Amino acid sequence: MNLVSQITKTMLHGAAEMVVAGHGCICDPSGAMYLEDDRILVVSDLHFEKGSSFARRGMMLPPYDTATTLAALGRVIARYNPASVISLGDSFHDGQAAARLPEQYAAQLGSLMAGREWVWITGNHDPDHPADLPGETFTELAFGNLIFRHEPSKRPCPGEIAGHLHPAAKVVRRGQAVQRRCFVSDRSRMIMPAFGAYTGGMNILGRPFHGLFDAQAIIAYMLGSKRIYPMTAKALYI
């Protein structure tokens, strides 16, 4: 399958397909990924309650990040109606965040979870199962030739779908730089963008990404406000 057909194939809702280890992954501009055949929706790095986590340390960030993240999650779940949802780690910003979750949000999350299989993959921010919440918790999960884990392994790992690094891509035109969160892949493995409202991005040409991908084959799917913008290595800036 050649690159062009992947890149030109734009889909409903501005999503675009990326083939990873033979699986067609639908990359949604919200930052979620959908495996259509298996009806699995994957989101990564939700970082619920990051705001209150900072507030504990004296930085009173607006306490609305969880609401914003939940609303976005609700929209994408409504759009694809998945049978299963995998949250790829760092779903909660700290170990107490799930317990701190205000009741209305816990209820909202509960209704999103209802009627579907829900998997929490543990992350460095949330090594344990979130308090008082349903769903199953794993450190990693294999599915066919795909493997879902939070931190990308340092070695080549075909079929790995990971998060953790908050990938972002930057392009430049007319003296102006635009950086956006992105899906990044070399068709062998993929790192997903962070989904949470207060999660930023780290340039995929930066150090933490070194050696993870075949540099020539890198494809970045940048998140636009309404669609995905596919970019290849030559367009990327550090």
Added chain:
Amino acid sequence: MKISKAPIADTGSALLPPLFLNWFQAKGWSPRAHQLELLEAAQAGHSTLLIAPTGAGKTLAGFLPSLVDLAQRGKSNAASRGIHTLYISPLKALAVDIQRNLAKPIEEMGLGIRLETRTGDTPAHKRQRQKLAPPDILLTTPEQLALLIAAKDAGRFFEDLRYVIFDELHSLVTSKRGHLLALGLARLRRLQPGLQTIGLSATVADPDELRGWLVPQIDGSPLASLVKVEGGAKPHITILQSEDRVPWAGHSAVYALPGIYEAIKQHATTLIFVNTRSQAERLFHDLWMANEDNLAIALHHGSLDVSKRRKVEQAMSANALRAVVATSTLDLGIDWGDVDLVIHVGAPKGASRLAQRIGRSNHRMDEPSRAILVPANRFEVMECQAALDANYLGAQDTPALGDGSLDVLAQHVLGMACAEPFQADDLYAEITTALPYAALPRDTFDRLVEFVATGGYALKTYERFAKIRQTADGSWRVTHPRVAQQYRLNVGTIIEAPSLNVRLTRQRGKGGNVRGGPVLGKVEEHFIEVLSPGDTFFFSGRVLRFEGIRENECIVSKADGFDAKIPSYAGGKFPLTTYLADQVRNILADPDRWGALPDQVSDWLRIQKEKSVLPQPGSLLVETFPRGERSYMVIYAFEGRLAHQTLGMLLTRRLERAKARPLGFIATDYALSIWGLRDMGRMFKKGELPLSELFDEDMLGDDLEAWLSESFMLKRTFRNCALISGLVEKRHPGQEKTGRQVTVSTDLIYDVLREHEPDHILIQATRADAATGLLDIRRLSDMLSRIKGHIIHKDLDRISPLAVPVMMEIGKERVPGEAHETLLEEIAEELTREMSDHS
């Protein structure tokens, strides 16, 4: 500090103690009239503003009341005394300079006065000692004052305070630093109600504002006394006459290089001012290319490594240099040896700014300063002429003092809680004695206190994490010592643009194994972020090749060749002042005044008059013409680049709605050009889109609102407010390396806050800032109401002469806020096309 040998004012003998009179006499000097006037006012118990041009002996005048008072106070009990005089200057370097100059008379008169500086560079043990045994005179900066008054022992430290001297007051008061300083002064007054202030200032448009600033805003309290030193010798200013063509557009002075070099040769020491770092680098490079005589020419700007800057400064004061190319870092009043010529490259953008820069040459009042203006393009020729005329008229266009910023007040409120618990009523009464906050509504103040405590959100979930909390007696106090620590680390209002060290390495970039070399200085992130490895640029006087970014450093190597590929964007930080804009418009409209302009410029205007019309004061000229496949509209608004950018954004939206299919726009200080696919001239003429409607003031309503929601400039403003108000913490050097995601992007915070609580006090503060700052909405709104019913439309077959400069900027200037999505789409589609070509 220089003191004239002019005849003595006789009253001196009555005011000055014999010790001082003898000292003046021994030096063969006599006190100047204004020095004695100020002394008299101070001794009568008045706070006083001294307005004097550079070189008038302003500093000694400012300190004379303190020195006399200290001399008469005697030396008894020295150890237990607190600070007697506090001197505050905007620059660390200035405080150090003053110490040097003041130490001499103190020593020579044997006054036994202890004089010390306290800045960010003062070592901790010395600060500690100063707290225990305060000097008589403390020389410091606004940030240090904020720290001192936020300390628990502030009351004791300042219990003997008599005088507070503010140097360069004109440059301090209009900024957020000035707001913080005004609040600091209010606190000092509470600690020591009897203190007197002395303000030292260059000439300003409205001295009464500064006189008010110096005294508490309490009913019936009079303005500070005013002592004014009239002008000195008129400066001798010329505009560089060049054989070569003055460029239509751009900011390069290359055409004038031979003239500039000749002028350097003819003078002992020349100070060359440019508006931006890039211009400085470029000019320095070009001068050295032309430097056949190997003259000692140096470069000085704020991005260079400190040690490099100090070297230049030392060489300068030792008169070892023939010329220095500098940006505004040298703007304020420090003595730099015997400069006998100032060259100003590029338009000065403000008449007062020019006057202050020219004041740098010949620091002696009795001799005229010499200055040469070098306009970089044709509009700048007129701007230089206008500034030159203003200088001779003594016209001033310093900005008016605005209302105090809310983010600064939030910072101050926390600082005051760190000092001691406060009652809201008392603190409110205190801060409203500061001029910038005199009109602050009580309810806004209360919301700010809530903001400081818990973020002040409608959703009250942070009560348990509160930074300050009301106790049983109603007073607000800090909840944890950590809060005070955080406050101390984040004090101040100077937000530096994120920047990276520039490190020179030997190896050519394999990315992996570059060896460390010297750090050349710092460069802003936004400059670096558009470079790709291999690009070359000027920095620190050389051509560098960009290799990549490693951690927090920009890695470069020496480039082959003599030219740099990356053009410098942006001509300058300062928009044209309203005053100069009016003057330029007047020159344009009045052919009788064209005689003063070079022929090539007056010819240009003459042809404009023939082919189109000249813009007239009091109306707005809009030209439309086709070019290539597009239709262009050029608007001659003369409101400065920032206001034009805002106007450009808003008009593009409207044109879009009117189906004119606009494609882009470009703004300069003088004009705005918008282009699109449909014939706009025809649309205006046929009444399909009347110009009066297009320019209706209502664009500042919904359209502005809609645009603001995605404006990156508003996000940048929000970032500053978030940092200053203490919502997020400043990052400190080294901290970047401790881990990723240590902090949250303020852009993300802004998006979330705006969505959920658009009336939050910090968004309110951001809007207020943006209105006068990056968006210049106030100026735009003034213009829109002024030109109502006075729009002149000229539909042309082809580009007009006056439109050439702005048209030439197309594609050269960065257009901030240009639709990011469009840009992404463009690149993505290009890549897709390329790949289908290959397959």
